[in-house]
């Protein structure tokens with residue numbers, strides 16, 4: 378899959394519609410919406426700086442939250458326009474609507490190098506429905522299309538799939554932005570011929586969320602290290618007791634099939650040999666959503682494969698962490714997706730932190746290529762202050778998983794192919 382890059386486009390004085398991921402966390406303070414984390418805005422700056430320098434007329438399209446087709450004021454992108462302007466050091470115009478008169482007038486006023494952000498595309502239900510008439514209206518604003526929103530590329534929505542199809546039909550080019558290009562490189566091309574040993578670390582809550590990734594990576598990896606609550610479904614399938622640990626008893630056959638495949642392909646497939654456990658205790662109180670508040674008491678190391686009936690496994694144990702880190706430190710290619718335990722609670726974060734340190738060390742010391750597959754592993758690495766010590770951190774959650782599964786993402790498929 379060799380897609381056109383924004384570098385390949387002749388953008389001077391052209392109207393370029395850039396789909397970005399500005400779905401930033403916000404909260405209301407003194408009647409104003411405040412952006413809590415500007416990472417997603419920062420990540421688009423290389424593409425935007427390059428386009429302004431080349432004299433493009435930049436039209437940014439994005440979604441924010443789930444307004445379900447209504448003009449929900451708390452989900453307006455206006456605060457993002459102000460923040461982007463501050464971060465990029467030049468004015469950013471804002472159109473009150475993403476289509477129709479307000480958008481068309483704002484686009485007509487653009488001069489080469491100018492930037493305009495359109496209002497939330499999800500103010501229209503037609504966006505998620507990938508409505509052809511809505512896609513036409515958006516596409517009317519531009520000559521060329523760039524997608525830099527990897528995190529939204531697994532959805533066939535109007536701004537990710539419909540618009541590039543319309544622009545391509547008109548003979549316009551549709552390219553990957555710089556951020557998107559890196560995602561396609563690291564989650565795609567780099568894994569076609571990985572330097573070995575190739576070690577995959579998978580954790581998180583559910584086997585069912587990751588079974589397709591496991592299945593695909595079993596065909597590529599030398600070793601798969603399993604952590605997180607996911608490990609307990611594998612343990613159940615092996616006939617061990619998991620106490621009150623989060624597990625999916627109805628997914629044992631899927632877990633068994635993965636272990637059989639690993640054996641048949643001679644892939645080393647490791648499960649935790651010890652765990653940090655705790656005892657869940659109902660406090661009798663309810664949270665804001667009316668759900669019982671469970672407190673975890675008495676954290677301790679549990680040796681051996683069985684977990685006591687009243688306890689819950691919440692992290693990999695020290696022996697498992699040591700064994701996993703030894704393997705990680707010998708790797709030349711690493712993919713990591715999902716934490717090793719309930720890392721949000723410091724008492725159960727050490728397994729995840731140990732893995733994070735080993736991944737960073739393998740990268741620095743051996744020059745291993747370390748690719749972090751988005752979501753909570755990115756959060757865990759940043760929490761450990763190691764975010765800049767790995768080769769690549771994906772910006773997509775669901776999109777990274779689907780791409781690692783080997784699926785074609787609609788937002789990528791819609792981009793123009795590079796000519797051979």
Ligand code: AMP
Nearest residue numbers: 581582583605606690691715718719720
């Ligand atoms: P995922 O989105 O599938 O990567 O899962 C991440 C979530 O799984 C995090 O919120 C972790 O707290 C949670 N998690 C990981 N291990 C465990 C565990 N042993 N018990 C309960 N939750 C866990």
